[in-house]
Amino acid sequence: MSDELFNREEFISYFRDEAEELLQQIDADLLRLEEGVNSGETDPEIINSLFRALHTVKGSSGMLGFVEVQGLAHKLENLCDLLRKDRMPLSESAVDILFTGRDLLTGLVQSAIGEEEAPHGVAEYIDKLDKYTSIYEETSHVIEGRTGQEHSFEEAAAHEEQASDADVAAFEAEVERLLAQAQAASAAAPIEPTPVPVFEEPVAAAPEGFIKELPPEPVETIKPELPKPVAAATPAPVAPKPAANGDQRRSSIHQTIRVDIERLDALLNLVGELVINRTRISDIANTLERLMNDKSGAAAGGAAQGIIAPLAKDLADSAALLARTTNEIQESIMKVRMVPIGQVFDRFPRLVRDVAKARGKEVQLVISGAETDLDKTIVDEVGEPLMHLLRNNVDHGIEAPDERERLGKARVGTISLNAYHEGNQIIIEVADDGGGINLEKVRARGLKQGLISSDDRLSDREIVDLIFTPGFSTAEVVSDVSGRGVGMDVVKRNITRLKGVFDVETVSGQGTRFTIKLPLTLAIIQALLVRVVDELYAIPLDSVIESQRVEMTDVRTVHGNEVITLRGQVVPLVRIAEFFELGGQRDPDKVMIVIVGLQGRQVGLVVDSFEGEQEIVIKPLSDVVGRIPGISGATILGNGSISLIIDVHSLVSDAHVSGKVARAEFSGV
Amino acid sequence: MADVKQENKQQLSGEVVQVVSFKLATEEYGVDISQVQEIIRMVEITHVPRAPRFMEGVINLRGQLIPIIDLRTRFGMPRIDASKSTRIIVTDIGSKRVGIVVDSVSEVLNLPIENIEDAPEMIAGVGTEYIQGVGKMAERLIIMLDLTMVISGEEKQQLEQIGDQAAVGV
Incomplete structure (x- = not known):
């Protein structure tokens, strides 16, 4: 495999995508496996699927010389092999070991492609894993079938002394068997890629006599024996998903191809x-x-x-x-x-499982609407807020199993994650059947943190809103899961940034429901076009409250800042022409004002004229001319001319930060 | 400095350089054709308030937004209104596509490399790193420009960083 044969960078990029997909699948398989262990019914196909996924990771990483990934994938594959041959009983500890292994594998993949630092504890893990598997490799000579006792990692460690010799012997036998099988298989029909170890150099962390015992046969020597150098021996990235791979999982998935989003954007430009x-x-x-x-x-x-x-x-x-x-x-x-939101949901079952386990809770996550489509950019951004929410639900929402039993609820708490379309919005609901938000506790904490004072009369809703205050946390003990006080405020901010709306409903003793409403796409919005001097500007309609003509006699000044009074509220004015230093003359008689609002704060933007509403396609300007205060992007109008989009958010906060409102209110206008 | 010039000159390809020549006021300039993506007629430039100072505004090139630099402003020449002959030379500076406004584009010349001399000491100096040399062709003097050097190092940095600041896509 010399480098001239393939474009390494392209392969790595392919490898990354493929590995990500496979690791996700491994995760899903492990979750199903764990479910199986708990219910006592396991589908052998799950272990086969795991085995195949690990095998593919091993092959691809080997191609690229990522020996550490290859090494670990190989070990995990071995474990799965023992499982699928019933030489090791399927136990909770085995699944846990696989889970840990999967995480380390993810870390190794990321470090191999240079995205992350190498994870810690890989060598130790492999060491333990070896000892663990060696027990069964040994006993398998004596005990047939599913009679092997369960062993834990700790036992395995104690077993260390005796493990060495017999261990190696057993492994050698296994390797020989595998090799024979592999050659037989490749001679017959190169369909199911039986494990052909493709090590070119020993893995550093491997124990004595583990890999060095393998015939260091490079791939090339195996290839000529194949009828055609197909992907059987090396799941080659060139033929990523060969039909001959017989992979059942993939056949059930829609045929898809990966396309760089930039190419799509270019296409969209041309269509425009x-x-x-x-x-x-x-x-x-x-x-x-x-x-x-x-x-x-x-x-x-x-x-x-x-x-x-x-x-x-x-x-x-x-x-x-x-x-x-x-x-x-x-x-x-x-x-x-548009992509299905399931892309994000996929990683949550694992998250919920881990958090629940760490907190001693029993939780099932019910997902629906995973096929609901929304814009790729939103899908990419919505994952983290949802993750925070789910953590919070498990950590603070769902009660401990015994507590639940006492309350007459099922021991296993339920969190439902649901997505659906409504008009041109997508609604995502995260609901739990836990204890609900404890308003008294929130209030007490708010008092303690000085967010409210004891004589504040707050409605329930206002108390709930406290949880969105930066730094707020009701957790008595700061856990590693949530309760660090960086949670709900960040969630709310992220959702707002995506032009979404966030809502909470909570019923004491019955649970909490978070509802997120997001636009289907950030790329197209309704906008109000306005003329300022000789340029057209677009103001996103979702932040426009009203537009009106105001006589100059109604404009007052407070400390030199122009304000108008609108239904009893003092609204500061921002003259766009002056804000952007466009020149032009002030009209001495009247002003045309667009009232924009953001989170209850209002500002009046002074423009020259209103030019109607239009649906516009947002183009980021920041990667063309840099970030410009007051401008959030640009759009190309029907006649081909460019119109800049006014960043209401920055204008509103600017006007308020400069203290106009505070001063206006102070002087009692 | 002289070494840099020498290097620049060697970057010009082969024995004959294909040069796109254009005019600014009375002077004739040339750029290596490999630096030119395309040449378009003058279009309406949208002024972007508070944009970096070297930037004139943006244009719409087949749906893509492209920043524009006016070479007259850049070289400290008096500005003129766009005429029928005004052209925008589209080029790539670093990883960014940029349009450069010139008075007019004349032709594509085949300039023998030995006809290109180092820029005279008088005009070569700090701030003129973009002048690669002076090409002679019959009676004409063609000032060879490296468009990628037309904006200063700092500005180029600014331009390069611009994409990195791009937010969520809005």
Whole structure:
């Protein structure tokens, strides 16, 4: 495998995607396996699936020379092999070992592709794993079938002394058997990739005589024995998902390809251009038609009109067809950017399991609506807030099993995660059947932290809102799970940043429900177009409260800052032309004002004129000209010209930070 | 400094350099054709308030937003209104696509490399690293520019960093 044969960087990128997918699948399999252990019914196919996934990771990492990944994957694969051959009983400790191994494997993969530091404790883990498996490799000579006793890691460690010799012998035998099997398999039909160890150098952490005993046969020597150098011996990244792989899991999944999001964006740009040209062609067609119908001009046209009239009609028909097709293309591309939210949900069962285990809770996570589509950029951002929420639900929401029993609830708490579309929004609900938010506790903590004072009369809702205050935590003991006081405020901020709305309902003793409403896409928004001096600016409509014309006599000044009074509220004005230093003259008689609001704070933006509402496609400007205060992006209008989008958020906080409102209120305007 | 010039000169490909020549006021300039992505007619430039000072604004190039640098402003020449012959040379500076406004684009020349001389001491100096040399062709003097050096190191850094600050995509 010399480097000339393949583009290494591309392979690594492929490897990363593939490994991510496989690790996710390993996780899911392990969860199912654990469920099986608990219920006493296991599907042998799960272990096979695990085995195959680990095997693929091993092969791909070997191709790229990631020996550490390859080494660990190999060990885990061995463990699975013992399990699937019933030489090791499937026990909770075995599943736990696999879980830990999976996490270390993830760490190793990330360090191999240079994304993370190498994880700690890999050598120790492999050491323990060896001892653990060696027990069964040894006993398997004597005991057949599912009679092997369960052993824990600790026992394995105690077993250390005797493990060495017999251990190696057993392993050698296994290796020989595997090799024979592999060759037989490859000679027959290269379908199921039986483990062919592809070590080129011993793994550093491997125990004595483990890998060194393997014939150091490079892949090439095996290949010629194959009818064709197919992916059987080395699951080669070149043929990532060969049909011959017989992988049942993949056959059940829709056929997909990975596309760089930048390519999609480029496509979207081109479609935008197409839309603009379509409009121009329609305009030309309309103009021609009008000329044709203009009887006064007809006399001058004379004979030519007989030829041009049908052409004009053709052009108009064509333009209409073009318009339809273009719209459909645009819609399709927008749809391509949509991905199922399940991509994010997938990692939560594992998270909930781990947190529940660490906190001594029993929790089941019920997911529905995983197939609900939304924009890729939102999917990428929504994972972390959801993760915080789920942690909170397990940690603070669900009661301990005994407590639940005492309360007459099922020992196992339920958290449901549900996603669905509603209009052009997606709703994500995270609900638990735990104790609900303890309002008294929250209130007490709020008092203690000085967030409220004892004579504040707060509604229940206001008390609940306290949990979103930065630094707030009701956890008595700071756990490693949640309760560090960085949680709910961050969740709320993240959701707000995605232009989402966040809501909590809680019923004491019955549970808590968090509801998140997000726009389907951040790429298209409704905007109000306004003219300032000679440029058009777009103001996102979701933050516009109203727009109105105000006489200068109604504009007052407070410490030199212009304000108006709107329904009893003092609203500071920001003159866009002056804020952006665009020049232009102030109108001495009146001002055109767009009132924008954000989280209850309002600002009046002074513009020259209102130019109507329009749906706009947001293009980030920051990667073209840098981040500009007051500007959040740009859009290209129907006529091809550019309009900048006003960043209401920064303007509102700017106006308020500068103390205009505080001063205005102080002076009692 | 002289070494840098020498190096720049050697970067020009082969025996004959293909040069896109353009005019600014009365002077004729040239850039290696490999630096030119495309040349477009003048379009409306949208002014971006509070943008970095070397930036004139942005244009819409087939749906892509591209920052624009006016070479006259850059070289401290008096500004003029765009005319029919005004052109934008689209080039890549670092990893960024940038448009550069010039008075007019003349032609593509085949300039023998031995006809390019180092820039005279008088004009070579700090702030003029973008001048690679002076090409002679019959009676014409063509000032060879390295467009990637047209904006200063600091500005280039600023430009390079710009993408990194990009937020969630909004």
